[in-house]
Amino acid sequence: MDGSMKEIGPIARHTISVIVDNEAGVLARVIGLFSGRGYNIESLTVAAVDTTGERSRITVVTSGTRMVIEQIKAQLDRLVPVHKVGDLTMEGAFVARDMALVKVSGTGEKRVEALRLADTFRARAVDASVNSFVFELTGSADKIDAFVELMSELGLVEVARTGAVALSRGPGGL
Amino acid sequence: MTATDTKAREKQATSEAPILSGAQMILRALRELGVEVVFGYPGGAVLPIYDEIFKQDDIRHILVRHEQAAVHAAEGYARATGKPGVVLVTSGPGATNAVTGLTDAMLDSIPIVCLTGQVARHLIGNDAFQEADTVGITRPCTKHNYLVKETADLPNVISEAFYVATNGRPGPVVIDLPKDVQIEKAPYVRTGYRSHRTYRPQVQCDEQAIRTAARLLAAAERPIIYSGGGVINAGPEASDLLAEFARITGFPVTSTLMGLGAYPASDKQFLGMLGMHGTWEANHAMHDCDVMLAIGARFDDRVTGRIDAFSPGSKKIQVDIDLSSINKNVPVDVPVIGDALNALTQLIAVWHEEKLGATQPSLGEWWKQIEHWRQKKCLSYEDSTEVIMPQKSLERLFALTKDRDPIISTEVGQxxxxAAQFLGFDKPNRWLTSGGLGTMGYGLPAAVGAQIAHPDRLVVDVSGEASFQMNLQELGTIAQYHLPVKIxxxxxxxxxxxxxxQDLSYDGRRSESYSESLPDFVKLAEAYGIKGMQVEDPADLDAAIQEMIDHDGPVLMDCRVAKLENCFPMVPAGAAHNEMLLPGDVVGKPKDDEALAVV
Incomplete structure (x- = not known):
């Protein structure tokens, strides 16, 4: 872009919560908005979050300059099925967790070491065979990265992980 | 009311409700919502709706010749009336042909409700005949869209679609209607709410923001009002208030392409259009102002020119109904969310209440500067007795039609x-043009829509020979409905x-830009039973225009103009507002690839 003001200022990562009607196509609207306008998606999670299944919460981790982040929120807010948009990064402290399933295969000392490290990371073995484990691990993205990195030397087979889910700290809600 | 009460009432309403087919429901809901005209084209997936149209007289159907034209005609209707335009097309190619029109309406914030046929529910996803993923394709080019899967939902979905299309920042809404939903019967219950559960755009402005804006404006030594299409969308009263605000403040006013007519062009405080082909005085005033009031305008790239050099020294106030328009391209100092009518009402009230006029600095120096810029006479051109200059043709068209308060549509290009420079508009809803998307072929169908809305008004499509050919099939529509449109x-x-x-930036390599093998336009018109005319000699121009407007019926005028005239003033590629070119300026090529890419 030619000398755009959008490029001025530091790029920051923001975790944004979006409450939407749980209806067909709503995720496509949100994702289409990001791809169509060239915004970045680092991770995105979505699931119904109320007892009647009418509302879903989308947690999206994105990055951009202040102006771009402001645009992302305004653009999300004007989608018709969007009820609320909250910028957790701007609104104070929040907790964010990813979950990962990590499959490790091996025998002997490597298998024992994998189990020991899993314990250190408070990962649980949710499947085990004589020569493999599937570990379940929750935590920050960094923690999961670190765990996967360690497992790569101990027989890592594959990883499945969610993006971040996040809520603000304290009694208030979106 | 408790939830149980509501449920009980709904249940009772359902038991008493008439049982209608989906197609009957659609017609009934449209009628209840005040729809008078539908622009459309039939096809397999909308036959049940067309059958219901056949059986009634309340809603008039206008048969266009191409679905793109149906949407443009509905846009023209909406622009000329302030009411939403309604479109009906079939599935598959009917819907995909409508996409250009929908995108055009999206970019220019025109309220449109477009009903598209869809294959029967059990066939969706099967690559059935004339199936397209219409909600998928139209998602990014509509404000919202619906696929109706339950017949009983139809009345409320249609109500909601009209609410969404017309409230907040207007825009197009698509309702995709599977054929079996049109046939199936269900109780007709329209619960009457015309508002969406959560979509409630803010129209009332924040009081404090208005006060901040008013005080900033009152202290301005070099103020300017930069008005856009949002003022027109807010209704004619907003235009009146804009004029009143300009009068009590003494501020100069410039307008975007979409906003022309909101402020009277004949008023001495009007500086003309701004932007790439805006006037010298408007662009210089924007560049040098100290306080800018942007109202219903979105700082698009054709307005700002090089963005880091755009009005560098000014405090910017932006009034917009759409939060996402604020700080999108240009950072603003005082954002005001709300609709232009409320903003102007509130601004005027605060101006009087705080007696801000009394504290205003003199604007004498500023107006002197503006007069100095005006002396450039930036729209002047060298006239000829040999050939009709394009500017001359419009000057004469304006002079000979202005007393008839014409509605003008245009295509896209020079x-x-x-037309934006030489035709003056003193009132809103008289200027129909494709601003955001720049859609060649817009003007002819838009003129059809405007003429349907105002059968007795003078409607002129100012066109170019290339754009005209993009939707010339609509001559058939004009002939069918005896629409006295002047082309x-x-x-x-x-x-x-x-x-x-190409001449300015590509060393004159005129690659594929010559309109080869043009038809004989007079014969073309006559083939449709329309009066065709041609004028080539400047001496005949006035008589030809007079004959065109006096003719009781449609006329196609082939006005031969100078072939190689350039449109000035012009903010060249990658330049700032105060680096405008005028006729006769030596034009340098764009400075670098980056500048070349901006255009």
Whole structure:
């Protein structure tokens, strides 16, 4: 872009919560908005979050300059099925967790070491065979990265992980 | 009311409700919502709806010749009336042909409700005949869209679609209607709410923001009002208030392409259009102002020119109904969310209440500067007795039609920019043009829509020979409904704006921009039973225009104009507002690839 003001200022990562009607196509609207306008998606999670299944919460981790982040929120807010948009990064402290399933295969000392490290990371073995484990691990993205990195030397087979889910700290809600 | 009460009432309403087919429901809901005209084209997936149209007289159906034209006609209708335009097309190609029109309405914030047929529910996803993923395709080019899967939902979905299309920042809404939903019967219950559960745009402005804005404006030494299409969308009363605010403040006013007519062009405080082909005085005033009031305008790239050099020294106030328009391209100092009518009402009230007029600095120096810029006479051109200059053709068209308060539509290109420069609009809803998307072929169907809305008004499509050919099939629609539309083709045998850019930026390599093998436009008109005319000699111009407007019926005028005239003033590629070119300026090529890419 030619000398755009959008490029001025530091790029920051923001975790944004979006409450939407749980209806067909709503995720496509949100994702289409990001791809169509060239915004970045680092991770995105979505699931119904109320007892009647009418509302879903989308947690999206994105990055951009202040102006771009402001645009992302305004653009999300004007989608018709969007009820609320909250910028957790701007609104104070929040907790964010990813979950990962990590499959490790091996025998002997490597298998024992994998189990020991899993314990250190408070990962649980949710499947085990004589020569493999599937570990379940929750935590920050960094923690999961670190765990996967360690497992790569101990027989890592594959990883499945969610993006971040996040809520603000304290009694208030979106 | 408790939830149980509501449920009980709904249940009772359902038991008493008439049982209608989906197609009957659609017609009934449209009628209840005040729809008078539908622009459309039939096909397999909408036959049940067309059958219901056949059986009634309340809603008039206008048969266009191409679905793109149906949407443009509905846009023209909406622009000329302030009411939403309604479109009905079939599935598959009917819907995909409508996409250009929908995108056009999206970019220019025009309220449209477009009903599309869809294959039966059990066939969706099967690659059935004339199936397309219409909600998928139209998601990014509509404000919202619906696929109706339950017949009983139809009345409320249609109500909601009209609410969404017309409230907040207006825009197009698609309702995709599977054929079996149109046939199936269900109780007709329209619960009457015309508002969406959560979509409630803010129209009332924040009091404090208005006060901040008013005080900033009152202290301005070099103020300017930069008004856009949002003022027109807010209704004629907003235009009146804009004029009142300009009067009590003494501020100069400039307008975007979409906003022309909101402020009277004949008023001495009006500086003309701004932007790439805006006036010298408007662009310089924007560049040098100290406080800018942007109202219903979105700082798009055709307005700002090089963005880091855009009005560098000013405090910017932006009034917009759409939060996402604020700080999108240009950072603003005082954002005001709300609709232009409320903003102007509140601004005027605060101006009087705080007696801000009394504290205003003199604007004498500023107006003196503006007069100095005006002396450039930036729209002047060298006239000729040999050939009709395009500017001349519009000056004469304006002079000979202005007393009839015409509605003007345009296509896209040089003729459109000249029309914006040379035709003055004193009132809103008289200027129909494709601003955001720049859709060639918009003007003819838009004129159809405007003429349907106002059968007795003078409607002129200012056109170019290239744009005209993009939707010339609509001559059939004009003939069928005896619409007295005047088509004024400024024929220079080139895609003139493309040719101008090629001459300025590509060393005159006129790649594919010559309009080869043009039809004989007079014979073409006559083939449709329409009066065709041609004028080539400047001496005959006035008589020809007079004959065109006096004719009781449609006229296609082939006005042969100078072939290689360029449109000035012009903010060249990658330049700032105060680096405008005028006729006769030596034009340098764009400075670098980056500048070349901005255009």
């Amino acid at each position: 003729h459109q920019m000249w 004024f083709i400024m024929n220079n045998e080139y895609m003139g704006m493309v040719r101008q850019w």
